[in-house]
Amino acid sequence: MKTLGQKFKILRQKKGLNQMAMAELLDISIPAYSKLETGITDPNFSRIHQIATVHQIDIRQLLSTGEDEKSEQEGEIERLRQRVLELESSVIRLQSKLIDLYDREDQRTRRD
Template identity: 50%
Template structure:
């Protein structure tokens, strides 16, 4: 449940809400909400539905929130690394072309001498 608490904390921060704001909206004490965020308190289904509604999402969206963001982060990192790899491959091809050109120049020089 700690990961769920982290997701709830992240959502709260994205909304710019304090723990007090959320606790009031859920009609619970600040310490009770803090225990939800830290994973000390397990959340029952009705509280989970209440929290999901507060953040304007379904229970499934709440439970999977940030999992897709994490995947998007990995995809983004993968795209960056793929681009860097393509740049390096182009650099290697350019260097190979220079080596071939230099080899041809040396060969021509030997033939003309």
């Protein structure tokens, strides 16, 4: 399970920000932000809310345990699996139609 500091770091990196930029967004010093990421300092609720706002995520997402994330990922994987099955079915239907068209064209050209 990731620590809160590790989550802060991952979110910051996903946004393509360095610690200096993140510290500026939070209006704190770079060392203060670094201590949040490393877990030296525990953030208060206000700071957690501020970080969630910067990253445009719900506080519950930020504070969730790995189980919640795992469950969301499993749900997303299942949705993607269903979508792949739907697309495979569409491809098979289109291939069948294409084969029928080729067969008809082949029969027509043989008659002519």
